[in-house]
Amino acid sequence: MSNQTYPIGTPGQPWDVAEKTEWRARQPRLRSHAGEVLAKIDALRDRFDVEQYGELDCAPDGIYPLLAIRSRDWDDALPTMLVTGGVHGYETSGVQGALLFVERDAARYAGRANLLVVPCVSPWAYERINRWNPDALDPNRNFKADSPVPESAALLALLQPLAGRIAMHIDLHETTDSDESEFRPALAARDGKDYEPGTIPDGFYLCADSARPEPAFQQAINDAVAKVTHIAPADPDGTIIGSKVVAPGVIEYDCRALGLCAGATDARFVTTTEVYPDSPRATPAQCNDAQAVAVRAAIDFTLAQG
Template sequence: MQSYSIGTPGQAWNDEHKQQWRDAQSIERSYADEVLAKLPNNLKGFSVIQYGALPYDENRYPLYAVVSEKISLSKPTVLITGGVHGYETSGVQGALQFINNEMALYAARYNFIVVPCISPWGYETINRWDPMAIDPNRSFYANSPAPEAAQIMAFVASLNTPVLVHVDLHETTDTDNSEFRPALAAREGTVNHNWNIPDGFYTVADTTRPQLEFQKAVVQAVSQVTHIAPADDDGRLIGEPVQSEGIICYDKKALHLCGGMTEATYVTTTEVYPDSPNATAQICNQAQVAAICGALDFVLAANI
């Protein structure tokens, strides 16, 4: 059994263990400087809306979305979410890059709800969890204990518009195996089994609505920017069977993932690999933007 620095192997954490974990975290970067400062001051046709704040420090962690000023019933609505896992940097920075450089090009055809950083405490401390040792991306359900999930769900519901496309921006990193999966096993009192970290980009479709042609379009768009992760010797990525090049499926609603928070027809979770020797931070950001644009272009081409 792989040991972790907190807790007793085989025994789930109690509140004291969670406090030990929380006390071990520290601020590594600035949400104000790296995220809030990049929100547009005056982007024609869009409003920057504060939809909440994290209770850990409401002044430090206000939550923002960039939303079409007028939600038109004649246009489909697109939800783009980044930073559900705060440590997955390109999800946040890719969303901001899309907002500032690409979104206006699609404004005539879509309504947008773009939330670049759902978990700012996680962004600052480079963490998967929130301060309560809860994974926000397993917390998208009614009466969620994770304020990151609860507040974005409430905000999207308040807009009262059906979502057609949801692109949720993520990364798979080497620290998934070195830190976050061992921490999860320690928290739960279970045995950790690391997976092979895929070298390259892949997407996670929804088992109940995979829309494989849509996923393929996303993968194809990203392949122009960075390499697509090959399947392992068992034909899998992170333990899941590959459906097509760079595509696996999760049951997003059953797992309470961000990608399952709406009834959107077209849902994809991007997974960028920032630790590849063939990747840079900017390549990773560009891959996220390419994934978004590939998703939007597919739906436009389908005349939906």
């Protein structure tokens, strides 16, 4: 049990409206979704189709368009590959890595696969470098029917017409030191629980879906990423973030039961990436590159299965 006290709420009592309102008031705008994300998507419009699949009314902070990038000349006869980033807005390389993949690598799949890339699922949180949405809810626990999180519900609505047609889904995340300094303490406070300190994995790792683990798929991604940045070792107890390591740099979650983005489709090949930009052995550019390389490896492996 930790004695650390979060500055909002009363220890042992879950937050109510007043505490959530106070939490939101403490979230300043720290960067620009329009300048860092929308502008880069606009620059891709001459090569790809861009679709607005919804918008978030985050008054008084503004309205955020939700954009997806699609292959031009979409062909229903081809396999569809889904890439999502920014489900947690603070995880920068998930957003920028997805955009880097489209800019640098996506054209090579023309005529071979349909690409659907959603670079920034949570734009309000991206601007505030936060994990939650404005209602202090985690989008990555709310990919489920009748979701209370508009970010999650909008993505599920976008994907619904593609049910049964998505071959691969890779969801891009990262782990930062702020997980332990801010986000896990905030989660404990919000839920009226004791904060239990954890560890931050140093390196890249994958979270497979325990319902469809596809170990060769996970290994192919890690093998490709290892050429860009290091793979996270297990903790001394054989776990990463408390979950058993089932292969080097791979853990598993029951993604659908937990409401994770990786459980949003019935794709055969599914994974969630995690990189560690605060590592002394990696730079933000390496982390972006690792994400893009992971996407490319995931698509290449899926296509090789025929």
